Amino acid sequence: MKAVGLVKASEGVNFNFITPENTLRNGEFVYYIWDGKKVICRVIRKKPLRPFPDIYLSKPHISPERIVKALGLDTTEFELFEVTAGIIGYYDNDLGFVNPRVTPKPGQQVFIAEKEVIEDVLMKKAAGETGSAHIGFLLNRDDDVPVVLDTSLIVSEHMCILASTGSGKSYLAGVLVEELLKPYNSAAVLILDPHGEYHTLKEVEGREEFVQDGYRPRVKILGKGEVKIRLCELEYDELINALPPLSDKMEAILNSVYREIEGTKFTSETLLEKIREIADKEDVTARALTWRIRRYIESVEIIDDFDHILLKEILRPGMVAVIQMSEMSDIEQQLLTSVLLKRILNARINSEKGLPGEKLEYPVFVVVEEAHRFASKDSKSFDVLKTILSEGRKFGMGVCLISQRPSKIDSDILSQCMTQVIMRIVNPADQENIRASVESIGKELIEELPGLTKGQALVAGVAINSPVLMRVRKRITSHGGVSKKAPEEWINHLKTAEEGEIPVMRNQKRLFWDQ
């Protein structure tokens, strides 16, 4: 236990201490002893105790230390730092962090929180423990202090990963899924993957790290044609949802038709026939409704007259299913998401409440990429997501929302993600939205966000005892979401493509002509 500095003065929940330690970084954890307990504090700011006079910095090739030395002064003062630390509290197993409300005395020793202290106090789980998700290491430490989330809390209370494009959010999601597939979690995970970034998780199946005592996780990659929803399995609401807004008259017709054929194994053709039966052939409303059904139901590939995917085929402990939606239209993506999520929620409710119907007897975790597309108010999947986020915890259905545009996500939904992993965010509107929806993160930490680089993240929320800055750990599987390198592709194309003249219009002989 080596003291790193001595307390200078306190103000409110913060205090300042003086240290010669140049390597102490913002976000570092330190503590002082109060009543025999270690009161954990976070380094908020570090600034030189005595800045050099500006004029000493006027000649780039002359170091200010040289001036100080020329004046016969010791440079020690200029080498000291004044550090502001925010008191988090001492950790009580029952109460969590308790702020002692007693600021440290001037002159009191301040210690760097040792790896073990951080692991004990900041993390709810130890790396590798059952129900742990080791997603990275503390950013402000040279030694590897693991950042571990409590899996049960991210499943029951949801999480979000928010970051600008290119800051590594799908990489982090990959790390998270790897953790969930480890023997100590054996989770049932579904990934909704609009960009086809998660297929590399397939490598999990071949990696020793995931194998233990006969446990071997499975990874299912499902392409466009492999996920079908049978039309007759759609509930009335889902059916309405699949169609563009209907007039009251249309809805009345559709409703009576649906009621008539509900519970039968009907097809789209059945539906259309019934409409023709009910309505006059020349009825404008019926014709419009028919057109809509042809356009939105028949042409949507994921809605099938005969095939239907069973939830247990895609959601099973020790398995991840990646639904690649990259070739689907927006409507299809939203529809699929909406239907699937609702179906899963119902299956969980059926299971928990012992109701009839499709059942999932175990909690599930759904990763929703590009969540702003599914969780914005005008999205077809908005309602179901809202329900899941607010009620899912009761039924063991966890969601991880991933988005680069958090401001487009409905704030009610975002605020239900009780664990937040926030990476670099540049857009001020998004920063503001995060500030508004994530109460647990202090102002000082929000200010760190623009300074984060790729692979660095702020982790906060229920799955960890205190917000920390983290560098994401290395993935075991390779990363699927690599940006395309245009020049290389162009060059490769030229190498492989047939050489030939660029066709020129035959009759265009002159570049310029009189007209």
Next chain:
Amino acid sequence: MKVKRLLSHDEFEVEGELKIGDIVKTSGTFAIVVDIIHEEPEIVKYLNVDAEKVRKFMPDLALRGRIAKCISLVCKRPPEPGEDVELADFSDLREIHFSNGEFCMPYLTSLIRKCRDRLWIVKEYLNTLMDAIPEEREVIEIIRAEVEYGMLRGVEL
């Protein structure tokens, strides 16, 4: 020129024809002249005579009592009253400013403090030092800039 009396551990008076900013040395001290004072106002008895005539016809009167107040820059041994005083030259200045090959002027902060209302003396001194020690010119320039800024701060603009 001789040391007339000691004013404090690092201030003393020299009787002789010196001007402000001159660097002088005694056997154990290097000092800068920061003020010229007349020991007693003898000249007031002759105020009916114009200054030029005093200078020409009563030359000792013009000089008599001309005391240079000096502040020690480097003091190995405090001066004794009556001790000889000489002007220091560039080689003296070089010698006192290097210790272990490092340029150092540890007296400067206290000199600035003592000359707070006459920082131009320090500024002029630094100019001299730049000529004496050209290789440290840039370091001295920065220090001089700081002194100049101090002069500016002393003035209500």
Next chain:
Amino acid sequence: MEFHVGKVLNSRIIESAHLFLDHMKREESRKVEVQDIEKFGLNVDRDWEFGVLNDVRVVGVDGSQINHLREFGIPFGAVQVAKVAVLHGKARFNVDYRCKWIGLNEDASFERFKLEIQSLIEEIEMAGESYLFMDGSFVLSFTSQFRKELRDAYIESVNELLQSSEMNQTPVFGFIERSYARDLTSDPFIHDALFLSTHLRRFEYTEPLKCERDISGYRSDVYFSYLKLNAFPVRIEFPGWMADDHSKFMEIAAAECLIGSTRNYPYILERAHRYAVISEKEREAIGLFLAAKTGKQISMKYLSKR
């Protein structure tokens, strides 16, 4: 009632003052010879003195003494003489000091006088055209009460100076601002300056007059003139040879007086005095220094006065 000085009166002094006044008036009215004393005027106008003195080198000598330092346990005294030379109009000057430590058996006043004279002689012998000034008289009447050896030593000293002056043709003045000498009147209570105070007008001086007084049978070749400047006539003494070019010397002496701070006393002597003086502070510093360095007991009386 007949009054004459020296008669014992049966009254208080204050009651007899009017008798003395009458006596003085009577004596004054008796100064018949004064008309016989020839006088000359100086044509003093604005800055006249600077014109006269331009390029003239004058030297002044004055001394001071510490009788002894008994309270510091040092049974010695010292004399200090300052010699100032100024080349007027050329902004050049020089101050030179002589000092001498003396035992208690030596006469500090004489030692000081002798050192002053020696400094002047030294100056004369160093040549160069200069006018020398000494504060005091060459006529040593005051020594008449001294024992013979001391008196002779004084006289010898002065004679040496006068001779040196003549031999080197270097003028030397003995200057007495307040003279009570009685060379011109027989009345023992009327001194010359008083005698001449109305006869001489401003910027007038008398012809060179030979000093006929003798001291114990010895008579030096000393002349004198009275000069009236700002107030009472001042007495200027000089060796006999200077009487030949008297007016030139009187101009120099008068001009030197006019640049002095009182316009009645030579500047060069004012300065010499300024340099020569040993202040009480200086004396104390010397005493304390010597006492400290020699481990002498400082007198309790002295300490109690501090």
